[in-house]
Amino acid sequence: MALRYDTPSLMRWNARAYDSSFGYVSAQGTPLIELLDPQPGERILDLGCGTGVLTGEIAARGTTVLGLDGSAAMIEVAVAQHPGLEFMIGDGGNFHLHRPCDAVFSNAALHWMVRDPDAVIRCVRAALNPGGRFVAELGGAGNCAALTSAMLTAWREYGLREPELPWYFPSPAEYATRLEQAGFTVRLLEYFDRPTPLDECPDGAADWVRMFAGSLLDDVPPGTVEPLLRRVNELAAPALRRESGWVADYVRLRFAAVRA
Numbered sequence: 063m064a065l066r067y068d069t070p071s072l073m074r075w076n077a078r079a080y081d082s083s084f085g086y087v088s089a090q091g092t093p094l095i096e097l098l099d100p101q102p103g104e105r106i107l108d109l110g111c112g113t114g115v116l117t118g119e120i121a122a123r124g125t126t127v128l129g130l131d132g133s134a135a136m137i138e139v140a141v142a143q144h145p146g147l148e149f150m151i152g153d154g155g156n157f158h159l160h161r162p163c164d165a166v167f168s169n170a171a172l173h174w175m176v177r178d179p180d181a182v183i184r185c186v187r188a189a190l191n192p193g194g195r196f197v198a199e200l201g202g203a204g205n206c207a208a209l210t211s212a213m214l215t216a217w218r219e220y221g222l223r224e225p226e227l228p229w230y231f232p233s234p235a236e237y238a239t240r241l242e243q244a245g246f247t248v249r250l251l252e253y254f255d256r257p258t259p260l261d262e263c264p265d266g267a268a269d270w271v272r273m274f275a276g277s278l279l280d281d282v283p284p285g286t287v288e289p290l291l292r293r294v295n296e297l298a299a300p301a302l303r304r305e306s307g308w309v310a311d312y313v314r315l316r317f318a319a320v321r322a
């Protein structure tokens with residue numbers, strides 16, 4: 063699948079740490095592959111494929127799959143781990159496939175494409191054959207609310223400028239409206255809590271912030287970073303630390319839509 067793309071704005075990912083400590087993100091994507099129900103011979107785009115774990119699972123169903131991601135670090139690991147598969151660096155809000163595909167799949171990535179969610183949906187529609195499927199899961203309204211509220215409070219307590227959170231967590235109604243307005247028929251839409259153990263994150267909420275909001279730490283004076291993150295942990299602990307360990311308050315939006 064040839065692709066025209068522009069690289070998205072700077073995103074910094076520690077792809078190795080993503081797989082070793084946050085492997086739950088792709089592990090939790092397996093039910094989404096069942097919803098996609100990939101058929102042998104289909105052409106499928108994995109949008110925001112990260113290190114390609116789910117891209118590989120979709121390919122194993124006999125499909126031709128292309129992984130697209132905005133992060134060169136993620137794509138580098140994806141290529142190394144799945145040498146037989148095709149991966150490209152590209153922007154979910156500004157890409158074009160020269161040959162359309164049968165389905166677009168996306169796990170835990172659409173909420174990162176904050177600049178223009180409608181542009182992302184338009185690109186997906188243009189990438190699909192008529193009747194093609196758009197099957198995805200993203201953070202929904204209220205996702206990680208205890209985590210982000212601890213962050214905002216800690217930033218405020220340290221006299222730091224309120225950080226601009228890098229995510230878009232829509233309500234089901236809002237996202238369904240965007241899909242319909244772009245020419246999709248929504249066949250299924252689920253909105254559910256998914257408490258997620260942070261088993262590989264000994265430093266709990268602080269580890270989560272380092273991975274998923276690391277760019278916000280760039281604006282924090284170096285000597286303040288560790289005390290700030292300790293404070294995030296203190297503030298988040300009552301809601302998120304259990305006897306068994308830390309559990310993040312994920313809320314998911316999962317949908318299957320068809321290009322009308």
Ligand SMILES: C[S@@+](CC[C@H](N)C(=O)[O-])C[C@H]1O[C@@H](n2cnc3c(N)ncnc32)[C@H](O)[C@@H]1O
Pocket residue numbers: 070073075087088091109110111112113114115116130131132133136152153154155168169170171172174175176
């Ligand atoms: C949490 S990871 C999910 C990766 C993978 N889908 C998985 O399930 O493990 C989010 C991914 O979205 C990618 N991403 C964020 N914004 C993007 C954009 N505008 N265009 C393409 N990819 C983007 C990131 O680089 C990252 O790899």
